[in-house]
Amino acid sequence: MxxxxxxxxxxxxxxxxxxxxxxxxxxxxxxxxxxxxxxxxxxxxxxxxxxxxxxxxxxxxxxxxxxxxxxxxxxxxxxxxxxxxxxxxxxxxxxxxxARRSPGWHVVTWGRPPSPLPRLRVPGVRSLWPPMGSPRIWWREQLLYALMWLVLAYGVAFAALVVLNLTDPGRGVTWGMKLLGIAALVLAVVTAVGAAVVVGTGRRRTRRQIADARVLRRRGDPRCRLVAVHSRLLLETERRTREIDASRLTLYSVESGVSGLVVGEKALHLPGRWDPEEVERFAARNGLELEIRRLSREEYLDLTAQVRDAVP
The missing domain is CATH 2.30.29 (PH-domain like)
Structure with a gap:
C-alpha cells in the first residue's frame, strides 16, 4: 500500500x-x-x-x-x-x-488486485454423494458445478465452430452459430437464476445463523466473526479460519470509548465494536461464560498486554 x-x-x-x-x-x-x-x-x-x-x-x-x-x-x-x-x-x-487501539483509532482499507489466474475447482468422486449433515450446501455446490460445466462446454463448442469456419469456410457452419446463440441466451438465463438462488440461499442462511446465535460478527472493518459449529468455536477472518479452545468471553469497554472482546482466558483479543445483546445471546446459546467489564485506561493497557494473540 x-x-x-x-x-x-x-x-x-x-x-x-x-x-x-x-x-x-x-x-x-x-x-x-x-x-x-x-x-x-x-x-x-x-x-x-x-x-x-x-x-x-x-x-x-x-x-x-x-x-x-x-x-x-x-x-x-x-x-x-x-x-x-x-x-x-x-x-x-x-x-x-x-490490536491495542487508541481512542482516535482509524481503519484504513484498500482494494486488493484480483488474482491473475482464478482457481478452478473440479468436483471429485466423493462430492457426488450428499453429506448427512448439510444437504442444502451440497445442492448449492452441485448447482455451481453444473453451471461451470455448462459454461466450459459452451466455450469449447464456440471455439470449435470458429476454428472450423476458419479452416473450411465453404463447409457452412452458420447453423451451428445460430444454435450457439440460442444456447447462449438459455445459459445466461440459467446462470442468472442459479446465481440468484445461490446468493439468496447464502444470505438467508447467514441471517438464520445470526438469529440462532451461531454467528457473532464484529462491526466495521477489518471484519471477523466467531462461528459455533458442532460444539466447536471457530474464528473466521479475511485470511483464514481457525479453531479456538475457549469457554468464556469477556466484553470490555474503556472510559475513552475503546471496546472489544477477549476470547478465552486472555487467549485472543478482538478489538472493535461488538453488539452486547448479540454477544449475550451467542454466549448463552453456546454454553460460554460471559463477563462484561468496564475498564480504566490502566486496566485496558494491562489486559491487552497479557493476551496470547489478537486480530487487529
Whole structure:
C-alpha cells in the first residue's frame, strides 16, 4: 500500500489511494506521538508496515507495506514526532501490539488486485454423494458445478465452430452459430437464476445463523466473526479460519470509548465494536461464560498486554 504523510492545520494527514484522507490530531489529549516502522516474520517472507501511535503507545492507524526508514524518520524529526523501528519476533507479538487501539483509532482499507489466474475447482468422486449433515450446501455446490460445466462446454463448442469456419469456410457452419446463440441466451438465463438462488440461499442462511446465535460478527472493518459449529468455536477472518479452545468471553469497554472482546482466558483479543445483546445471546446459546467489564485506561493497557494473540 502506498501512502503519503503531510501536516496540515495541526493534523497529520495520511493520504491513501482509493480511501478518504485520514486526519490525526497533533495537539490535544489523544494526539500523535510516534511513527512506528515495524516488521514481523510471515509466510516465507518478512512483512512490514507503518503504524501511528499516540503518546501512550496505542495504535491510531496501521497500514501494511514496506516504506523507506530514512524518509519516515526524517518526516518525524521535521514535525517534532518520535520515530521507532521495531522488529517483532513473531506474528502473534505483532498482532497483539497492533490490536491495542487508541481512542482516535482509524481503519484504513484498500482494494486488493484480483488474482491473475482464478482457481478452478473440479468436483471429485466423493462430492457426488450428499453429506448427512448439510444437504442444502451440497445442492448449492452441485448447482455451481453444473453451471461451470455448462459454461466450459459452451466455450469449447464456440471455439470449435470458429476454428472450423476458419479452416473450411465453404463447409457452412452458420447453423451451428445460430444454435450457439440460442444456447447462449438459455445459459445466461440459467446462470442468472442459479446465481440468484445461490446468493439468496447464502444470505438467508447467514441471517438464520445470526438469529440462532451461531454467528457473532464484529462491526466495521477489518471484519471477523466467531462461528459455533458442532460444539466447536471457530474464528473466521479475511485470511483464514481457525479453531479456538475457549469457554468464556469477556466484553470490555474503556472510559475513552475503546471496546472489544477477549476470547478465552486472555487467549485472543478482538478489538472493535461488538453488539452486547448479540454477544449475550451467542454466549448463552453456546454454553460460554460471559463477563462484561468496564475498564480504566490502566486496566485496558494491562489486559491487552497479557493476551496470547489478537486480530487487529
Amino acid at each position: 502506498t501512502l503519503a504523510l503531510a501536516v496540515k492545520n495541526d493534523d497529520l494527514v495520511v493520504e491513501v489511494p482509493e480511501h478518504p484522507p485520514v486526519r490525526l490530531p497533533l495537539a490535544g489529549r489523544d494526539r500523535v506521538g510516534t511513527l512506528l516502522v515495524f516488521g514481523y516474520p510471515g509466510r516465507g517472507r518478512t512483512r512490514y508496515g507503518l503504524a501511528v501511535l499516540d503518546e501512550s503507545g496505542l495504535v491510531m492507524m496501521e497500514a501494511p507495506g514496506s516504506r523507506s526508514r530514512r524518509e519516515v524518520e526524517a518526516f518525524a524529526r521535521e514535525n517534532g514526532l518520535q520515530f521507532e523501528l521495531r522488529r517483532f519476533a513473531t506474528g502473534e507479538e505483532a498482532r497483539i501490539a497492533l
